Structures are given as C-alpha cells and as structure tokens.
Amino acid sequence: MNDWPDIRAAVAKLCTGFPGEYWRAKDKNSDYPIEFVEALTREGWLSALIPEDFGGSGLPLSAACAILEEIHASGGNGAAAHAQMYVMGTLLRHGSPAQKAQYLPAVARGELRLQAFGVTEPTSGSDTLSLRTTAVRDGDNYLINGQKIWTSRAAQSDLMVLLARTTPKDQVAKRTEGLSVFLLDMRDCPGLSIQPIETMMNHGTTAVFFDNVKIPAANRIGEEGQGFRYILSGMNAERILIAAECIGDARFFLDRATSYAKERQVFGRPIGRNQGIQFPLAQAHARAHAAKLVVADACRRYESGEVAGAEANMAKMLAAEASWQAGEAAMQTLGGFAFAAEYDIERKFRETRLYQVAPVSTNLILAYIAEHVLGLPKGY
Ligand SMILES: Cc1cc2nc3c(=O)[nH]c(=O)nc-3n(C[C@H](O)[C@H](O)[C@H](O)COP(=O)(O)OP(=O)(O)OC[C@H]3O[C@@H](n4cnc5c(N)ncnc54)[C@H](O)[C@@H]3O)c2cc1C
Secondary structure, eight states: OOOOHHHHHHHHHHHHTSOHHHHHHHHHHTOOOHHHHHHHHHTTGGGTTSOGGGTSOOOOHHHHHHHHHHHHHTTOOOHHHHHHHHHHHHHHHHSOHHHHHHHHHHHHHTSSOOOEEEOOOTTTTTOGGGOOOEEEEETTEEEEEEEEEEEETGGGOSEEEEEEESSOGGGOSSTTOSEEEEEEEOSSOTTEEEEEOOOSSOOOEEEEEEEEEEEEGGGEESSTTBHHHHHHHHHHHHHHHHHHHHHHHHHHHHHHHHHHHHHOEETTEEGGGSHHHHHHHHHHHHHHHHHHHHHHHHHHHHHTTOOOHHHHHHHHHHHHHHHHHHHHHHHHHHGGGGGSGGGSHHHHHHHHHGGGTSSSOHHHHHHHIIIIITOOOOOO
C-alpha cells in the first residue's frame, strides 16, 4: 500500500511553521489553531478526501492517514483536520447531489467549516440509540429540541452534522431506526446556544443546546429514520484516521525521549545507557510498530471496500494504547523535565489520553470484538 512519502514530506514541512511554541500558546489560551487550519486549507490538505469533482484532491484514506500522522509526529494536533475529513464523509456518502453541490466545493475552498459532529448527549453517552434530542417535522422544516455534549469545535464551525430522533424510540420497528441526520447551518441560527467546556487539553469542546432550532427539511441527509446507519458508516474512517494520529503521537514521544536519553548525563553517563530507560522505549517502539501495521491493514481493507469494522476498531484501540505507552515512557525518560510545558511532553500526554475514550471508548471496542469477531453474546 502507498505510504505517501511525498505527502508526508510536504506536511512535515508545513508543520515546521507551527512549532511547539505555537501549540503551547494555543493550549494555554484554549485557542482554536486558526492559522494552522488556514495553512492546511491553503495547501489543500483539509480537502484531501473531497472528490476532485467537488474541488478537493480525491485522495484515498491512507493519504489522509499520512497527513494526520505527520501532523501529530511533529508535535501538532490534527483534530480540526480529522473532524472535517470524516464529518464531510457523511455528506459525501449519503447527501443528495444538490446538497453535495451546495456545500462540498465551499468546504473544499475553506469558505465553510464543517468540523462539528453532534452525536453524544449527556444522558445517553456511549448508548447512541438512546439519544433524546428530537427533530419534529413542521411543514418544510424540522424543529430541533434537546442537548448535545462534547461537541468539539461547534463554536468554530459553520456547519454541524447532527443526529436527532425523528421517531420516538418506542414506535420504531427496529431499534436502529428512528434517528435522522441533518446538516445544520450554525451561522445564523436562532435557538442555538453553545457553551464551552473546559477540558484538560485544548479541543474546543462544547455543550450545545437546541431550543426550537429550525432546520429546513432540505437539509436532512438521506432518508428519515436511517440516520444511525449513515453515522455508523462513517465511523470506520473516523477510527482509522484517529489511529493514524495516535501513531504520530507515539513517534513524537519516542523521538523526543530517545534524543533526550542520548544527551542527558546523570551519574557521569547518558541515561539512555540504562536498560531501565531503554526497555520501556523499546517496548513502546515495538507496540507502535505493531499498531501501525494494524492501521495499515484496516486502511487497505477500507479502501478496497471490504468490511473493515473489526480492523478499524482494533486499529484505533491498539494505536491509542501504543501512543499512551510511548507517552508514559517519554514522561519517565524526561523525569522532572517532562512536566515542564516547554518540552511539549506533558501537553501531548494530555492530548493523546483522549483517544482511549473518544470517539469511542476502549471498553466499547472490546465489546464489539467480543460480539462481532468472537461470537460471544452481546454484553449490553
Ligand atoms: C474531548 C472530547 C471531545 C469529544 N468530541 C465529540 C464530538 O465532537 N462529537 C460527539 O458526538 N462526541 C464527542 N465526544 C464524546 C465521546 O465520543 C464520548 O465521550 C465517548 O463516546 C464516551 O461516552 P461518555 O463520555 O458518555 O461515556 P459513557 O458512555 O458514560 O461511559 C463511561 C465509561 O463506562 C464504560 N461503559 C459504558 N457502557 C459500558 C458497557 N456496556 N460495557 C463496558 N463498559 C461500558 C465506557 O467504556 C467508559 O469507560 C468527545 C468527548 C471528549 C472527551
């Protein structure tokens, strides 16, 4: 499979313009990395997965993985980029020709930001089918009422892909039916309010409240009641993209920690001569390498149209664990200096921890593997 060396080199070069100081300042002030997003847009990386007919570069998922891995390996954070890549996928796969023509070229040009994904709710959490936000048909519109939580970048996005209930849970034939997907234009949207949530890393995460928010019926994506299916179909891509970011994080930690271990002299010799320092780094390298192969396998299956649910889930789980292990080894290697913001280890350590929880937590992946791969009874 193509490992996209040219793309990697170009993205790595772009990232040199966004060094640790840049990300530290954004982290400190909880600022959206607008300059970085603009640079990615200018060079076409943010529209990598948008087909050429709609103004993007029409690249496959493995190229998007290469872009995100390099961003993270440089010490940056690709959250804004990965969101647009997979959120846009829902519109691309299930939107009508008119919706695609209206929105995708503007997203590709960077005139519209489509980086918000409103699925999770405070009361239902991982149990998406129990979400309570309703969309009730009212003439040519739907009226939305309810609340989302952890909706990242809602305040910096023009459009949101929103999942809401159009048929009450007790009236659906199948439990996976009754939810619908909408493309919500948040720019001039009476009844919508967005409240930032302070988190341990800079992720632009918010709670979003809907009080009779009007969405034109023309902005429903696909058939009414089939929204869960549409959202699920994008999850494999999302998991693979995030797994690639974790591989990038692992590379970042290992790169910084091994350089430090070679230079730092304690007891008259480099700390990297001690096996107590070497072995955790070597372990982390081996784990990250293995995870990278699983990510590549998931990507290959996805690109060839095979069912890739198990592989995408395993890739995300293993890569998130590998990046965490590499972060842990880096923390120990840098000792007290790991805690100093200027080394960027503590920031990346906080950032990479997210991926064992979101966009799906490790337990839910294990439950998926147990049921769908091993054939064990459904546990929830
Ligand atoms: C920074 C951040 C950004 C996010 N961005 C977005 C976003 O943009 N859009 C969006 O829609 N969501 C977003 N999320 C939400 C994220 O997808 C959820 O946090 C995640 O899916 C877990 O849901 P929860 O937090 O409600 O945990 P819960 O569902 O309450 O689970 C809590 C714990 O219990 C475990 N658990 C629950 N049920 C079971 C079970 N049956 N068996 C075993 N263990 C179980 C879980 O694995 C987890 O460890 C974000 C979250 C964070 C923290």
